[in-house]
Amino acid sequence: MNCLQCGAYSFEYAGPNKEYARCTKCLALHTVPRPGHVQLMDVRAPNGQVDPQFTAIFAQQLGFAPRQAQDHVVGVGPVNIVVPTARIERDVRNKISGIIWGWIIGGIILAIMAIVGVVIFFFVRAQMKDMSANGGMPAAGTGAPETVTWDGKAPYSCGASQVVTIKGTTATLTAGPAISALGACQLTLDGVNITAPDGIQAMGTAKVTVKGGSIKSTGTAISALGTAQVDVQGAKITGKTSALGAAKITGAK
Numbered sequence: 001m002n003c004l005q006c007g008a009y010s011f012e013y014a015g016p017n018k019e020y021a022r023c024t025k026c027l028a029l030h031t032v033p034r035p036g037h038v039q040l041m042d043v044r045a046p047n048g049q050v051d052p053q054f055t056a057i058f059a060q061q062l063g064f065a066p067r068q069a070q071d072h073v074v075g076v077g078p079v080n081i082v083v084p085t086a087r088i089e090r091d092v093r094n095k096i097s098g099i100i101w102g103w104i105i106g107g108i109i110l111a112i113m114a115i116v117g118v119v120i121f122f123f124v125r126a127q128m129k130d131m132s133a134n135g136g137m138p139a140a141g142t143g144a145p146e147t148v149t150w151d152g153k154a155p156y157s158c159g160a161s162q163v164v165t166i167k168g169t170t171a172t173l174t175a176g177p178a179i180s181a182l183g184a185c186q187l188t189l190d191g192v193n194i195t196a197p198d199g200i201q202a203m204g205t206a207k208v209t210v211k212g213g214s215i216k217s218t219g220t221a222i223s224a225l226g227t228a229q230v231d232v233q234g235a236k237i238t239g240k241t242s243a244l245g246a247a248k249i250t251g252a253k
């Protein structure tokens, strides 16, 4: 059987013989004259009005546990109006959560667009860097910068995409170029004094910066091949310098 007030099919029972039934939706109280049959109880407060609080106390007297109505029954004169408060609450909640979800989804979309943008930016930049490097050569200066110690007793060479600084070394060699910069090596000689038959040999796309110090050679002090660049900044160069092809030597006096 259904609730005689709201039509819901949802009863709970009380009383020693389950002679009372309460609709769990609108809390309307019913009597159960015999199993499977209900009759609506007209519960009214002493002032003759339908009062949900009074009905709740009445229900507790009958043995029902306190319960929050999903619908409130409001007595308007002799007519009982079922107000679907639960439905209104739910609709309002849905609307609010819809707005909040709109913000969250909007924020997520913005974040994804930002991440994609950053990824594309770095990807394109990496591609351009690769293209600007000579075919097959590693990108110039992509290695982690490092300061190496060189004892100056044997020739030193760097290559690939190394970024290297040698500081304050005095090297005296009897053979070979003292320094060979190969590949895309970026080498900085800072205050290095070299005495050798040949000083610096730079090849590939290597970039050598000679800051201070000196190179003293009986043969070629600086030799640059390929598209290598050697920039002399205040170092004293004794001996020939030789730049072939697109290679460049700047600042040597």
Ligand SMILES: [Zn+2]
Pocket: 003, 004, 005, 006, 007, 008, 023, 024, 025, 026, 027, 028
């Ligand atoms: Zn009901």
